[in-house]
Amino acid sequence: MDLIVLRPEGLYCPVGQFFIDPWRPVDSAVITHGHSDHARSGHARYLAHHDSAGTLRSRLGDIALQTVAYGESVSHNGVRVSLHPAGHVLGSAQVRVEHQGRVWVASGDYKLESDGTCAAFEPVPCHTFITESTFGLPVYRWPSQSELFAQINAWWQGNAQAGRTSVLFCYAFGKAQRILAGVDASIGPLVMHGAVEPLNAVYRAAGVKLPPTVRVSDEAMASLPLGQALVLAPPSAQSTPWMKRFGNYADAFASGWMLLRGARRRRGVDRGFVMSDHADWPSLNSAIRATGAEQVFVTHGSVAVMVRWLQEQGLQAQGFSTEYGKEDGNEGGNEAGGEAGVPAALPEAA
Numbered sequence: 202m203d204l205i206v207l208r209p210e211g212l213y214c215p216v217g218q219f220f221i222d223p224w225r226p227v228d229s230a231v232i233t234h235g236h237s238d239h240a241r242s243g244h245a246r247y248l249a250h251h252d253s254a255g256t257l258r259s260r261l262g263d264i265a266l267q268t269v270a271y272g273e274s275v276s277h278n279g280v281r282v283s284l285h286p287a288g289h290v291l292g293s294a295q296v297r298v299e300h301q302g303r304v305w306v307a308s309g310d311y312k313l314e315s316d317g318t319c320a321a322f323e324p325v326p327c328h329t330f331i332t333e334s335t336f337g338l339p340v341y342r343w344p345s346q347s348e349l350f351a352q353i354n355a356w357w358q359g360n361a362q363a364g365r366t367s368v369l370f371c372y373a374f375g376k377a378q379r380i381l382a383g384v385d386a387s388i389g390p391l392v393m394h395g396a397v398e399p400l401n402a403v404y405r406a407a408g409v410k411l412p413p414t415v416r417v418s419d420e421a422m423a424s425l426p427l428g429q430a431l432v433l434a435p436p437s438a439q440s441t442p443w444m445k446r447f448g449n450y451a452d453a454f455a456s457g458w459m460l461l462r463g464a465r466r467r468r469g470v471d472r473g474f475v476m477s478d479h480a481d482w483p484s485l486n487s488a489i490r491a492t493g494a495e496q497v498f499v500t501h502g503s504v505a506v507m508v509r510w511l512q513e514q515g516l517q518a519q520g521f522s523t524e525y526g527k528e529d530g531n532e533g534g535n536e537a538g539g540e541a542g543v544p545a546a547l548p549e550a551a
Contacts, residue, residue, distance in 0.1 A: 204280075204298050204305040205331065207521055212307060212331070214298055217280030219248075221296050221307045224524040231282060233309025234293035235260060236374065238525050248275070250284050252319070253292030255403035256374065271320060287311040288322030289478050290375035291404055297325050306492060307331040310525075312477065313484040316346060318378050318409050324491030329498070332489055335479040335526060336457050337503035343457070343481045349474065350383040356453065356472055357431050361389050364428035366450040370436045370470065373397045375478045376455055377433045378404045378411060386412035389429030393417065394443075396435050417446070439470070457481070489516075501526040 205212050211223030219229040226243030233239050233249075235256030240249075242261050249257060251268045258264065269275060271294070274283045284294035289310045296307045306327040315321035344352075353369070360367040371377050373396045381391060381401065391414045393401065398416045405411055415421050417432075427447060436454070438444065444452075457477030458464040465473040480488060485507065489497055496517040499507045504520035511518035 204300055204303060204329070205307065211523070214277070214280060216300050217277035217282065217298065219277050219280075219282075220244075222309065222525070229277070231284075231296050232257065233287065233296060233307070234290055236290065236310070239309060248282070250292045250294045252407045253294075255406055256292065256400070259399060259403065271323075285325045286320035286323045288313060288315065288319060291319045291378070291407055291409065293319060295325055297327065303328055305329040305331070306494075308333060308488070310335070310479055311488065312480045313488060314343070314346060316379050316382070318375075318382050318404060322488070324488060326493050328494060329496040330489060330492045330494035331498045331500065332485065332507075333479065333525070334485065334499045334502035334504050334507040336477060336481055337485055337499070337507035339482045341457060341460060341477075341481045342483060343477060344475055346383065349476055350385075353380070353383075353453075353455075353474055354385045354388065356451075356474075357384065357388050360451045361429040364449065366427050366430050366432060366447040368432045368434060368444070368447060368450050368452040369455060369474075370434055370439055370452065370468075371455040371476075373435045374400050376476065377401070378409065379476070379478070380433060380455065381411045381414065382409070384412075384431065389431060390415060390425045390427075392422070392425070392427075392430045392432040394432070394434035394438055396437075397433050417443075439468075486510075 205214055210220055210225040210227050212221040219231055220227045221231045222233050222239040223230050228245045230244040231248045235253050240257055247264050247266045249268055251270060254268050269284060271284055271286055274281050281299040283297045285297055287293040287295050287309050289312055298305045304327040306325045310333050311322050313322050357367045371380055377397045391412055393414045393416050401411055401414055452470045453472035453474060454468045454470045455474045455476040459473030460475045497511050499520045500523045508518045508520045
């Protein structure tokens with residue numbers, strides 16, 4: 202029996218009678234993380250990691266939420282369910298499902314390099330692995346954390362010396378906090394868009410150390426040397442009247458897509474930084490190998506390419522369509538929409 206099947210509501214465990222990151226309202230939902238394409242409103246009951254509670258409640262309101270620690274097992278109708286670090290954003294988890302000696306793992310979204318703002322990815326041995334493939338092409342290879350922040354700091358420092366405000370567009374949940382944790386805060390003030398600061402508070406409440414920040418609407422803004430500031434704002438703020446308050450500024454965008462010249466040009470910013478909360482091509486392959494899985498299901502992103510590659514490596518691999526990656530990036534989540542035309546090859550429920 203397949204432990205996880207595809208139903209119109211999302212990924213479903215028939216034996217355990219629960220869904221994983223369902224995109225339609227259900228009775229019981231296990232949530233991998235708080236991005237809006239994975240955590241949606243309307244479910245009767247939610248299960249997630251402790252560190253996802255702040256984000257889920259701030260976005261979904263007063264939900265019936267049960268939280269667990271990483272590695273803590275709960276039972277759903279005889280199925281053992283546990284959550285394990287995914288390294289994507291605060292509280293992100295892989296879902297391990299075990300029944301009668303068979304183990305399936307649904308990865309949600311993940312990245313392998315630790316960034317210090319969330320628990321680092323841990324491979325979970327399993328028979329079947331459900332993996333994302335947001336950046337599942339060989340061209341996608343990320344710079345190291347140290348290289349990335351050396352680039353951002355140099356750009357910010359250069360602008361500050363010229364008296365230009367540095368405005369860096371990034372998703373409000375995950376990317377913004379990684380940037381805060383990684384930049385050299387001695388260069389100048391750190392100014393936050395109103396969509397970013399509440400999520401900074403969630404990270405701080407979870408024990409993540411972030412440097413002091415000022416919200417754009419705070420009275421303290423009046424005394425700040427704006428020409429030396431680094432401003433973090435969601436992509437929705439670009440080319441809006443909100444930007445006029447910064448006068449002379451340079452802007453940049455942080456995303457895995459900035460690796461592509463065309464994407465940088467379409468964004469219309471002065472600078473692009475290659476930064477992603479998803480695994481790049483080498484990391485996807487490394488993560489899949491580390492599970493020891495014989496069967497792999499590939500979701501959103503470059504599905505067809507990844508499936509073909511895995512099959513060439515001798516694995517049983519198939520792709521299937523989901524609604525992951527189809528959220529509004531302005532609210533801070535995935536960097537890719539689902540790939541059209543991928544057949545729904547995950548076993549379907551009768």
